[in-house]
Amino acid sequence: MSLFSSFSDTSNSISTERKTLFAEVIIPVPLKTTFTYRIPFELNDFVQSGVRVVIPFGRKRVLTGVVKSVTQEAPKGYSAKYILELLDEEPLITQTQIWFWSWIASYYMCSIGEVMNAALPSGLKLSSTSRLQLHPDWKNGINQEEIKEKQAEYDLSEDEIRLINLLELENSLTYEQAGEKLDLQDVYQIIKKLTQKRIVIIFEELKEKYSPLKEKQIRIAEKYATQEGIAEAFTKTTRSVKQEELLLTYLSKNPIKNYPKSISKKELLGENLSASSLKTLIKNGIFEEFEKTLSRFEFEEWTETESQISLTSTQENAVNQIFEHFQDKSTVLLHGITGSGKTEMYVSLIEQVLQSGSQVLMLLPEIALTSQIVVRLKRIFGNAVGVYHSRFSDNERVEVWKGVLNGDINFVIGVRSSVFLPFEHLGLIIVDEEHDPSYKQYDPAPRYHARDAALVLAHKHQAKVVLGSATPSVESYFLAKQKQYGLVEVLQRFGEATLPEIQLVDLKKSKKRKELKENFTLELFEQMKTALEQHEQVLLFQNRRGYAPYLSCEVCEWIPECQNCSVSLTYHQRANELRCHYCGFSTKVPQTCSACSSTKIYPKGFGTQKLEEDLQVLLPESRIARMDKDTTRTRTGYEKIIDAFEKHEVDILVGTQMITKGLDFEKVNLVGVFDADRILFFPDFRSSERFMQLIMQVSGRAGRRSGKGKVVIQTNSPSHPLFAIISLHDYQTFYNQEILERQEYSYPPFARLIKLMVRHEEREMAQKAAFILSKKLQPKLGAGRVLGPEAPIIERIRNKFQQAILIKLERNKFDLGKTKEFIQSQIDELYKDKSFKKIQVVVDVDFV
Ligand code: ADP
Ligand code: ZN
Numbered sequence: 001m002s003l004f005s006s007f008s009d010t011s012n013s014i015s016t017e018r019k020t021l022f023a024e025v026i027i028p029v030p031l032k033t034t035f036t037y038r039i040p041f042e043l044n045d046f047v048q049s050g051v052r053v054v055i056p057f058g059r060k061r062v063l064t065g066v067v068k069s070v071t072q073e074a075p076k077g078y079s080a081k082y083i084l085e086l087l088d089e090e091p092l093i094t095q096t097q098i099w100f101w102s103w104i105a106s107y108y109m110c111s112i113g114e115v116m117n118a119a120l121p122s123g124l125k126l127s128s129t130s131r132l133q134l135h136p137d138w139k140n141g142i143n144q145e146e147i148k149e150k151q152a153e154y155d156l157s158e159d160e161i162r163l164i165n166l167l168e169l170e171n172s173l174t175y176e177q178a179g180e181k182l183d184l185q186d187v188y189q190i191i192k193k194l195t196q197k198r199i200v201i202i203f204e205e206l207k208e209k210y211s212p213l214k215e216k217q218i219r220i221a222e223k224y225a226t227q228e229g230i231a232e233a234f235t236k237t238t239r240s241v242k243q244e245e246l247l248l249t250y251l252s253k254n255p256i257k258n259y260p261k262s263i264s265k266k267e268l269l270g271e272n273l274s275a276s277s278l279k280t281l282i283k284n285g286i287f288e289e290f291e292k293t294l295s296r297f298e299f300e301e302w303t304e305t306e307s308q309i310s311l312t313s314t315q316e317n318a319v320n321q322i323f324e325h326f327q328d329k330s331t332v333l334l335h336g337i338t339g340s341g342k343t344e345m346y347v348s349l350i351e352q353v354l355q356s357g358s359q360v361l362m363l364l365p366e367i368a369l370t371s372q373i374v375v376r377l378k379r380i381f382g383n384a385v386g387v388y389h390s391r392f393s394d395n396e397r398v399e400v401w402k403g404v405l406n407g408d409i410n411f412v413i414g415v416r417s418s419v420f421l422p423f424e425h426l427g428l429i430i431v432d433e434e435h436d437p438s439y440k441q442y443d444p445a446p447r448y449h450a451r452d453a454a455l456v457l458a459h460k461h462q463a464k465v466v467l468g469s470a471t472p473s474v475e476s477y478f479l480a481k482q483k484q485y486g487l488v489e490v491l492q493r494f495g496e497a498t499l500p501e502i503q504l505v506d507l508k509k510s511k512k513r514k515e516l517k518e519n520f521t522l523e524l525f526e527q528m529k530t531a532l533e534q535h536e537q538v539l540l541f542q543n544r545r546g547y548a549p550y551l552s553c554e555v556c557e558w559i560p561e562c563q564n565c566s567v568s569l570t571y572h573q574r575a576n577e578l579r580c581h582y583c584g585f586s587t588k589v590p591q592t593c594s595a596c597s598s599t600k601i602y603p604k605g606f607g608t609q610k611l612e613e614d615l616q617v618l619l620p621e622s623r624i625a626r627m628d629k630d631t632t633r634t635r636t637g638y639e640k641i642i643d644a645f646e647k648h649e650v651d652i653l654v655g656t657q658m659i660t661k662g663l664d665f666e667k668v669n670l671v672g673v674f675d676a677d678r679i680l681f682f683p684d685f686r687s688s689e690r691f692m693q694l695i696m697q698v699s700g701r702a703g704r705r706s707g708k709g710k711v712v713i714q715t716n717s718p719s720h721p722l723f724a725i726i727s728l729h730d731y732q733t734f735y736n737q738e739i740l741e742r743q744e745y746s747y748p749p750f751a752r753l754i755k756l757m758v759r760h761e762e763r764e765m766a767q768k769a770a771f772i773l774s775k776k777l778q779p780k781l782g783a784g785r786v787l788g789p790e791a792p793i794i795e796r797i798r799n800k801f802q803q804a805i806l807i808k809l810e811r812n813k814f815d816l817g818k819t820k821e822f823i824q825s826q827i828d829e830l831y832k833d834k835s836f837k838k839i840q841v842v843v844d845v846d847f848v
């Protein structure tokens with residue numbers, strides 16, 4: 001990051017008339033305004049909307065901001081501080097983006113600075129986490145003699161020397177620390193000088209530093225890459241058995257017809273081949289050695305793109321319908337069941353839009369993105385695709401940003417934050433799995449919904465949108481039925497495959513008959529065994545990680561709870577720990593009950609870890625893997641598990657909802673679902689919808705090629721009406737029933753919901769503030785539209801008590817903008833009350 005590029009060289013072009021200019025700067029703080037800074041004269045010609053600048057903020061902070069606009073109007077009532085530095089010669093943020101940020105801030109009721117924070121990859125921000133360090137070229141452990149010499153050589157001031165000494169002592173410091181420790185106001189100027197002198201460097205504190213993966217590769221030389229050539233090569237090795245061995249091994253792993261494909265040196269040498277013989281072969285020109293930069297997915301090389309796929313007539317028909325709808329509608333909902341080939345249909349759309357010269361954005365839920373779909377799309381579109389993922393390093397994300405900005409990248413596949421990339425002429429946005437709740441950002445602000453934001457962005461670009469799902473959200477399906485969106489339905493799987501059969505197993509009966517092996521019913525267990533015998537693979541879905549959801553005392557039923565949150569702690573057996581899944585608190589497993597001192601503390605319920613361990617005992621021959629948040633913490637954890645499963649190195653994969661999304665495995669015909677009731681009876685108006693989606697999605701993983709898929713659901717309530725609908729894969733009936741309920745109780749899509757969460761360390765304060773706030777809101781909005789306050793299911797999180805107020809606004813009855821302004825004004829008024837100084841009100845618009 002060249003933060004300190006100097007513009008003094010070009011400053012001679014400054015106009016003779018010295019205007020005093022100010023910049024409105026967006027700053028990453030939760031304050032709902034921009035800030036005015038004075039532009040130094042020498043930068044008058046360069047500061048413009050969309051460039052980044054470094055500005056002082058508060059006493060000792062230095063931040064990166066983005067210039068929103070330039071004005072001649074001086075701020076009233078105070079004198080503006082100067083911009084310290086200009087970071088870009090050309091705007092890095094487009095006018096469309098600034099417009100979009102403002103829209104998000106106003107719709108989701110947060111500050112534009114918060115939006116900027118979410119929008120910019122941290123590689124483009126100089127934040128309070130930026131750290132200083134001595135430049136590697138600067139000699140460490142310098143003595144007093146030497147520093148005197150250097151002082152003259154580098155023209156160092158006393159303060160500069162103090163900072164150098166401090167950095168020698170501390171190794172690295174943030175801006176703020178440096179300012180405080182040296183007690184300097186203008187520490188920025190000193191840092192700036194020292195960086196220009198190449199004594200200090202600034203770096204972002206990244207969770208992981210990006211360095212390209214490199215690997216030594218071996219390839220046979222071109223002149224030997226024919227049958228005759230090989231024969232000749234062998235004549236050159238007659239005296240060495242070891243060299244022959246190497247040649248033979250090479251050919252077995254990488255036949256001549258593969259030329260110019262190479263293989264890795266490590267793979268070639270394997271366990272016991274001779275490295276020195278390889279060296280000789282390289283020296284003699286038979287092999288070539290070179291370094292290859294590996295992509296983090298270890299994609300194959302894309303020397304040739306996959307041959308054109310041909311759509312089935314059903315698929316082609318659907319694509320044509322989509323284009324027809326685009327004549328008079330900007331959005332189309334593609335309802336295509338699992339395995340109908342939505343990806344293939346997207347590809348056809350994308351190709352056509354890219355050919356017209358427009359940009360394409362394809363949004364995917366976070367977890368689906370690391371998987372096979374990206375590999376498939378990369379195969380088709382080559383490396384010109386930009387992939388934007390939160391697991392990627394900052395460098396990579398900055399690369400994608402710049403690639404989109406300068407037109408090198410026309411197609412981006414990305415997670416929700418890719419709506420923030422600097423597109424200039426979007427033609428199409430695809431939102432795959434549009435129903436997925438992970439499109440909504442919960443925390444921190446902006447609490448935006450990427451699907452809804454994408455619709456607004458598309459409108460701005462006059463682009464088209466395809467929302468795709470096998471289980472559309474009730475909202476989107478409603479709008480399609482209302483003819484606001486075009487609706488295209490593909491209710492047939494590709495090829496011979498049909499939707500899997502669903503079998504409900506009554507857990508209560510199994511328990512009565514004492515048929516349970518741990519948590520496996522006889523029905524599921526027997527079918528698993530059969531599947532394994534037939535060399536098929538099995539997916540098991542349990543939406544709860546850890547070993548057991550909680551521990552409980554046999555004698556008095558005491559349950560260990562988190563000290564910061566009102567939730568029970570989850571038992572993680574391998575670490576022998578209790579963990580809070582809300583705040584991360586962890587503690588050793590207690591030996592005795594805190595209430596009655598009994599030692600009879602046992603795990604209750606089960607999570608993925610327990611299923612995995614039981615399987616190892618029940619089916620010792622089979623190879624088992626687990627996929628959940630605990631096993632996918634590292635950046636490659638997820639891909640490794642998928643890869644092993646794909647190569648059939650794993651027979652049974654146990655996982656949380658991570659395994660329900662988008663995976664496509666040939667040999668999976670059996671899917672088992674545990675603990676289904678817990679999702680079904682979750683107290684939320686969306687629980688039916690979520691349940692239907694989860695079960696239909698996870699079922700969708702079975703029998704994708706063979707057409708003999710089977711889903712076994714273990715439940716205590718097999719007679720629940722939803723099961724009948726799901727067993728028939730009957731989305732339509734589900735929707736027809738659900739929409740009536742939503743209407744009756746005035747829930748989305750008939751109303752918009754805004755949730756206000758009032759937080760305070762003391763329960764009473766939270767209650768009192770929430771009560772007052774709801775009373776302020778009721779007269780104008782109507783008592784029936786302001787529900788609560790009440791304690792949410794989890795009343796205390798991270799030591800703060802919460803009270804929830806729910807505001808329901810019927811669709812098309814309200815001026816939303818004005819209503820939100822009113823709500824905000826009432827919150828601001830609450831803040832003004834001194835006794836509520838520590839109150840925090842979190843606003844969540846359209847919460848899901
Ligand atoms: P969905 O996303 O709708 O669940 P996919 O796009 O993953 O479905 O397709 C399901 C499977 O069928 C994939 O393995 C895909 O490669 C295959 N498939 C779908 N359509 C075609 C086609 N027209 N030609 C070849 N294979 C196809
Ligand atoms: Zn007890």
Ligand code: ZN
Nearest residue numbers: 562565580583
């Ligand atoms: Zn906690």
